Amino acid sequence: MSDAPLLSVRDLTKHYTTTRGGLFSRETNRIRAVDGVSFDIHPGEALGLVGESGCGKSTTASSVLRLTEPTAGDVIFNGGGRGGAGRNDDGTHPNDVTRFDRNELKAFRRDAQLIFQDPASSFDPRLSVGASIAELPLVHGMTDAERRRAIVEDLLERVGLSADEYDRYPHEFSGGEKQRLALARALVLNPDLLVADEPVSALDVSVQADILRLIDDLRAEFGLSVLFISHDISVVREVCDRTAVMYLGEIVEVGPTEAVFETPQHPYTEALLSAVPTLDPRSSGDHIRLTGSVPSPADPPSGCRFHTRCHRVIQPDGIDLDQSVWRRVLDFRERVVAGEIDSASVRERVRVGEASPGPPAGRSERAAADDTEVGGPDTDDAARVRAAYDLPATFRDPDVDRAVADAVAALLSGDDARAAETLAEAFTTPCADHAPEFTTHSDGHRAACLRHRPDLPGGMGVFDAE
Numbered sequence: 001m002s003d004a005p006l007l008s009v010r011d012l013t014k015h016y017t018t019t020r021g022g023l024f025s026r027e028t029n030r031i032r033a034v035d036g037v038s039f040d041i042h043p044g045e046a047l048g049l050v051g052e053s054g055c056g057k058s059t060t061a062s063s064v065l066r067l068t069e070p071t072a073g074d075v076i077f078n079g080g081g082r083g084g085a086g087r088n089d090d091g092t093h094p095n096d097v098t099r100f101d102r103n104e105l106k107a108f109r110r111d112a113q114l115i116f117q118d119p120a121s122s123f124d125p126r127l128s129v130g131a132s133i134a135e136l137p138l139v140h141g142m143t144d145a146e147r148r149r150a151i152v153e154d155l156l157e158r159v160g161l162s163a164d165e166y167d168r169y170p171h172e173f174s175g176g177e178k179q180r181l182a183l184a185r186a187l188v189l190n191p192d193l194l195v196a197d198e199p200v201s202a203l204d205v206s207v208q209a210d211i212l213r214l215i216d217d218l219r220a221e222f223g224l225s226v227l228f229i230s231h232d233i234s235v236v237r238e239v240c241d242r243t244a245v246m247y248l249g250e251i252v253e254v255g256p257t258e259a260v261f262e263t264p265q266h267p268y269t270e271a272l273l274s275a276v277p278t279l280d281p282r283s284s285g286d287h288i289r290l291t292g293s294v295p296s297p298a299d300p301p302s303g304c305r306f307h308t309r310c311h312r313v314i315q316p317d318g319i320d321l322d323q324s325v326w327r328r329v330l331d332f333r334e335r336v337v338a339g340e341i342d343s344a345s346v347r348e349r350v351r352v353g354e355a356s357p358g359p360p361a362g363r364s365e366r367a368a369a370d371d372t373e374v375g376g377p378d379t380d381d382a383a384r385v386r387a388a389y390d391l392p393a394t395f396r397d398p399d400v401d402r403a404v405a406d407a408v409a410a411l412l413s414g415d416d417a418r419a420a421e422t423l424a425e426a427f428t429t430p431c432a433d434h435a436p437e438f439t440t441h442s443d444g445h446r447a448a449c450l451r452h453r454p455d456l457p458g459g460m461g462v463f464d465a466e
């Protein structure tokens with residue numbers, strides 16, 4: 001693999017602006033779909049981009065290919081014989097895709113090809129598949145029809161179909177075969193880069209492995225670089241040399257695939273990996289439960305964007321709870337501050353004022369395991385609220401216990417604002433205040449997590465078992 005990257009993406013940003021409301025009350029929303037993403041792909045290398053739905057993977061792909069206009073950032077592409085160019089006098093780069101004119105873009109789109117989840121939609125049902133694939137070289141100036149046919153027939157065989165299938169129509173092919181056809185079409189102009197956006201997500205599991213193997217074989221055969229996008233981290237492992245993990249518009253960890261899988265350095269990566277079924281008998285099988293919903297990219301959390309769901313979210317100086325209890329306290333705080341838990345919902349969920357014959361309704365096993373004995377009848381309502389929201393009946397730390405008790409009492413008395421204020425003041429995390437920078441863990445393995453900052457409370461340089 002050469003040292004110079006084929007593709008160098010720096011601080012790529014794509015914000016969508018949406019408006020809603022009537023003519024006189026327009027509200028503008030800025031959706032930070034991609035928010036300062038940087039990565040390199042070397043010649044012949046496959047980079048996986050993985051993350052939950054909505055984190056910005058497809059927007060990254062379409063911004064790199066300039067199918068959508070990026071808001072900011074550089075996309076330096078050295079393919080198509082553009083290698084070795086230096087910077088222009090004004091600091092811009094002659095190979096920056098974001099600055100390409102029409103002709104340069106046309107040439108770039110020959111060198112960088114896209115396949116996506118639903119290959120069916122990209123084939124014209126009225127054209128034979130061979131004619132569809134042969135259209136591209138025609139558009140790019142190859143007028144010799146016989147030669148075009150020969151090239152396409154050869155490609156059909158290379159993707160595991162047969163030359164005879166040239167004259168058949170798209171509806172005659174299965175989903176997996178259509179993805180083979182899409183690969184043939186992507187390769188017909190001999191590109192340097194293939195962007196594969198969820199190429200196997202719509203396929204039967206039995207077919208997925210065949211297509212992944214084919215992509216891997218074609219990469220070697222054609223010397224292709226691949227940007228491979230998937231929400232499924234186990235699929236990425238099959239084909240990618242390096243893996244980048246994306247959360248809410250940002251890359252949070254990147255490194256050689258084995259390093260990312262064996263020693264993940266970001267809690268989000270840990271959570272994604274823990275959800276992968278494994279046959280490894282050494283695996284504990286513990287599934288990390290991500291709490292809370294994915295925040296909106298229109299209003300991402302401050303500091304580390306993952307802190308609202310992170311199982312390793314840092315405790316401030318002066319608080320030392322069991323980590324899972326701390327997570328639940330913060331979940332309660334987030335939901336009260338966001339107005340998701342208010343006195344009305346508490347009353348609905350907990351039958352306030354009713355005598356409690358046994359354990360409170362809705363009390364979870366986890367809360368029951370953490371807490372101590374529930375008090376007498378006077379405390380029933382408060383105890384029910386704590387149990388319903390997964391909080392221990394008492395905390396060993398009296399300050400924590402008092403803050404939770406005050407907030408619960410405020411909710412029960414209908415004072416939602418005081419409940420929110422009490423919790424917001426008592427429970428803060430450094431993760432909400434500091435945006436994490438990347439730290440390096442081994443060659444090319446980097447992660448952006450405040451746990452790696454030893455100067456912060458809870459920072460430790462490396463993850464320990466908790």
Ligand SMILES: Nc1ncnc2c1ncn2[C@@H]1O[C@H](COP(=O)(O)OP(=O)(O)OP(=O)(O)O)[C@@H](O)[C@H]1O
Nearest residue numbers: 016018031033052053054055056057058059060297
């Ligand atoms: N044209 C658009 N206008 C406004 N918002 C958009 C547009 N396209 C995408 N978004 C928003 O940008 C965010 C990122 O979307 P994107 O499709 O890139 O994510 P993804 O990780 O590829 O997810 P998926 O696999 O579900 O497509 C989402 O919140 C999405 O709703």
